[in-house]
Every structure is written in C-alpha cells, then in structure tokens.
Amino acid sequence: MGWVDMTYLLGNHESEGIKKLNSFRDELKRIKWVKGDEIESLSLVFNALDALAEEKLQYYYGRRKRQALLSIVFRSLGWAAGFVGVVLPFLSDHQFSFDPNGKLGYVFLVAAASFLGANTLFGGTSGHVRYATTQFKLEQLVVSTRLDWLFYKSRVSAGECSSKEVGEGFEILQKYSQEFYSLVIGEAGDWGESVLEELVNYQRSVDKKSKLPDGS
Structure with missing residues (x-):
C-alpha cells in the first residue's frame, strides 16, 4: 500500500526493538557460567543489555528529529497563514483585488489557528521536547553505566571471581536495566497523558464552538 507498511500497522512487523530483545535472549542462552570465566559471562550480559539501550537511544533520536x-x-x-490573514485586510483597504470583500483574511487567520492547533494536538513541539529530554537522560545513563562497568572490570581479578x-x-x-526501563516507561506515560490532555482540550474547544449562535 504505497509507502505505508500495512504489516507494521497491523502489528505483524518485527521491529528493530523486538530483534534486539530476541538477540538479548539468545545471548543469555550462550552463557555457560564456567568457573574462571565469570567476568566474560557478565560482560556478555552487559553488552547485550547495552545494545538494547543503544537501540532505544537511536529510536528516541529518530523520534526527536521527526517531531522537530x-x-x-x-x-x-x-x-x-497568520501573516497573510493580517495583511490582506490592509490590501483590500487600498483597493487591491486580492480580497475585495475583506473576508479572505479571516480564512487565513482560521487556517493559522488550525495549524498551531495541529502542532499542539499532534505533539509537534511538546513531543520534540519530550523525546529530546528522554534521549539526553538515556545518553547520560548509558555513558555513566559504561564508565561504572569499565571501573568494575579494572578492579576485579582476571581469573576466578569471588561471589x-x-x-x-x-x-x-x-x-x-531498572533505570533504563524506568526512563522508557516514564516517557510512555508522559506521552499518554499529553495525548489525552490535548484530546480533551480539543473536544472542549469543539463543544464550545458548537454552542455559539450559527456555529460562529
């Protein structure tokens, strides 16, 4: 169906996130936990978990760019549209033929309000800010955890590790893993609240306009 992937819309599409999660599962299956190889086994787990976080980081980066x-x-x-709506009445006053009745400007002003309303309803600006914030928090988590892991590996013995x-x-x-998913779940919750709030506000504005005389 053109550029729309119907398998993706219907939920039959295996996303990159699902592939990474399956890869994480397969990586855990490969670990043998042999005495003396504890650090290597732990490193396999860390690398698989880190790949999940990095995939989600790329996701938020892409979403941030799209919302921007x-x-x-x-x-x-x-x-x-707002600029044109303001300028047209002045042009009609000077006997230009752009808007002889002086009403076309209102159409552009309504269009301007509709575009700005769409930006709010579809989370253009707010979504960009939300995704950017989550991306930077996730970046901070990834970097700090990688440093913690590097420090951990530098101080444990190369051979068999203690319990x-x-x-x-x-x-x-x-x-x-806990902080990573806390960030993801928190962002999803914020997204849901934002969408519901904007839908309620939009419905209120529609109801308010419908109660005006002649729908005006």
Missing part, C-alpha cells in the same frame, strides 16, 4: 520537523512545518504554516565480586557485577547490570 513536524513542529517546524506546523509553526511555519501557522505563521505564514561478592560477581554479585557486584550483577548489581551494576540490575541498576542499568
């Missing part, structure tokens, strides 16, 4: 473009388009159209050292490694992995 959406915001620019809607705001630019809104500004242009305490293995436990410390798992603590880093658990903290990484």
